[in-house]
Amino acid sequence: MSLEKTIYVGPFVHCKSLNELDICTTGQIGVDEHGKIAFVLRESAGQPTSTQKGWENAKVVRTKDNGFFFPGFIDTHIHASQYPNAGVFGNSTLLDWLNTYTFPLESSFSDLKKAARVYKRVVARTLSQGTTTACYYATVHVPATNLLADICQSRGQRAFVGRVCMDRLSPSYYQDESVETAVRDSQACIDHVRRIDPHFTLISPIITPRFAPSCTDESLAAMGKLHQTTGIPVQTHISENKAEVALVRDLFPTSTSYTHVYDRAGLLTPKTILAHAVHLTKEERTLIKTREAKISHCPASNTALTSGAAPVRMMLDEGLTVGLGTDVSGGYTTSMLAECREAIFVSRHVAMTDGHEGGEEAKLSVAEVLFLATRGGARVVGLEGRIGGFEVGMEWDAQMIDLGATVGSGEGDDEGEDEEGLGLKRGLVEIFGTEGWEERVAKWVYTGDDRNTAAVWVRGKLVHAQMSFQA
Ligand SMILES: O=c1[nH]c(=O)c2nc[nH]c2[nH]1
Numbered sequence: 001m002s003l004e005k006t007i008y009v010g011p012f013v014h015c016k017s018l019n020e021l022d023i024c025t026t027g028q029i030g031v032d033e034h035g036k037i038a039f040v041l042r043e044s045a046g047q048p049t050s051t052q053k054g055w056e057n058a059k060v061v062r063t064k065d066n067g068f069f070f071p072g073f074i075d076t077h078i079h080a081s082q083y084p085n086a087g088v089f090g091n092s093t094l095l096d097w098l099n100t101y102t103f104p105l106e107s108s109f110s111d112l113k114k115a116a117r118v119y120k121r122v123v124a125r126t127l128s129q130g131t132t133t134a135c136y137y138a139t140v141h142v143p144a145t146n147l148l149a150d151i152c153q154s155r156g157q158r159a160f161v162g163r164v165c166m167d168r169l170s171p172s173y174y175q176d177e178s179v180e181t182a183v184r185d186s187q188a189c190i191d192h193v194r195r196i197d198p199h200f201t202l203i204s205p206i207i208t209p210r211f212a213p214s215c216t217d218e219s220l221a222a223m224g225k226l227h228q229t230t231g232i233p234v235q236t237h238i239s240e241n242k243a244e245v246a247l248v249r250d251l252f253p254t255s256t257s258y259t260h261v262y263d264r265a266g267l268l269t270p271k272t273i274l275a276h277a278v279h280l281t282k283e284e285r286t287l288i289k290t291r292e293a294k295i296s297h298c299p300a301s302n303t304a305l306t307s308g309a310a311p312v313r314m315m316l317d318e319g320l321t322v323g324l325g326t327d328v329s330g331g332y333t334t335s336m337l338a339e340c341r342e343a344i345f346v347s348r349h350v351a352m353t354d355g356h357e358g359g360e361e362a363k364l365s366v367a368e369v370l371f372l373a374t375r376g377g378a379r380v381v382g383l384e385g386r387i388g389g390f391e392v393g394m395e396w397d398a399q400m401i402d403l404g405a406t407v408g409s410g411e412g413d414d415e416g417e418d419e420e421g422l423g424l425k426r427g428l429v430e431i432f433g434t435e436g437w438e439e440r441v442a443k444w445v446y447t448g449d450d451r452n453t454a455a456v457w458v459r460g461k462l463v464h465a466q467m468s469f470q471a
């Protein structure tokens with residue numbers, strides 16, 4: 001891959017630590033032909049971009065309209081195949097939701113034409129919302145799962161693509177025939193990704209036992225063995241809903257906990273992503289910490305399916321590694337920006353409870369959820385040091401945010417005079433010009449959406465741009 005050397009000029013924002021944003025109001029970031037950050041200059045307003053030796057002829061991309069560069073979002077848990085059901089869940093809870101909405105939809109991905117239509121759309125949609133990396137669940141079908149990997153690669157989205165393994169407790173028309181076919185089919189998807197991306201540079205396979213209730217002891221053990229022998233990461237669900245936890249207790253009477261079920265199968269390692277983790281016991285969290293497995297917090301889904309409110313502050317304080325996941329279509333939105341808001345509000349509901357998890361301390365800040373959506377996610381997927389921030393040597397997975405012209409400035413992309421002559425903009429973010437930078441970022445998180453995502457890059461390659469963006 002050879003790209004045009006590019007200097008990104010303007011404010012940039014990224015996360016320094018869990019609760020600290022690094023805001024550079026005037027900066028330049030040089031990205032080389034391989035999509036890697038070669039230099040980061042701060043406070044360089046007015047300085048000609050050609051002052052960097054060897055970068056005199058580099059292309060220049062500038063922010064506009066209260067804009068800034070921000071690292072791409074990392075969605076650590078999303079079901080690509082469930083995208084047509086985003087927003088469709090009624091009043092269901094996890095176990096009936098699976099039977100009513102989810103298994104019928106996923107089973108239809110035996111139709112490759114349908115898979116193509118849905119997968120092209122979900123990849124395009126998430127890119128347009130600034131998601132540069134996604135951990136996808138596909139379905140049990142090998143051809144459709146491989147197609148999802150192909151689409152991610154051709155659209156340039158960094159992705160972990162998992163064929164779902166499940167050999168019980170679903171309709172017979174939608175499950176693995178046997179442990180042997182589950183292993184064979186999972187291996188076929190791994191082999192496909194190896195063919196299209198031999199070093200897993202952009203696309204990686206991920207072993208995906210759906211969750212303990214969907215898998216027999218034998219299939220969990222087989223997936224554990226595949227994980228141990230290949231080193232390929234694992235994703236699954238854990239302790240999302242109380243009825244599910246009780247079901248696991250019944251189905252695995254010799255295991256001491258839900259977490260123990262995975263541990264016993266060799267599925268609890270530093271390369272394991274566990275979605276939800278709402279109802280874990282202290283012992284389970286300790287075991288997860290000991291094994292260095294990672295947590296994907298999915299607040300929108302947990303609220304939609306009334307699964308519960310995950311104690312994120314407690315998990316962070318105990319040293320667990322946490323990222324955010326949209327969990328479409330348990331979650332209603334593919335937007336990681338919306339997921340950031342949901343994480344903040346779920347944390348506030350936890351804060352309002354009387355138990356030991358509650359209290360003011362439980363509240364997550366804007367900076368903290370942005371950390372979870374970027375650096376936290378990078379740690380969850382094992383790509384810390386490569387993505388999630390703007391440091392020399394990291395890859396340019398980034399989004400250009402455009403908050404729109406300052407209200408009343410007479411500039412920007414206003415649609416013209418509305419009835420009251422206010423010149424209302426298309427986006428919701430209203431910048432009045434008195435806001436400090438932290439307030440602008442907060443306004444983006446609370447009132448922004450994909451209309452503010454002007455352009456998106458993965459490994460230095462432009463993968464999405466709004467019409468108004470001029471490269
Ligand atoms: O949020 C969820 N989505 C799913 O598809 C699923 N399957 C098992 N458990 C699940 N939880």
Ligand SMILES: [Zn+2]
Pocket residue numbers: 077079237275327330
């Ligand atoms: Zn899920």
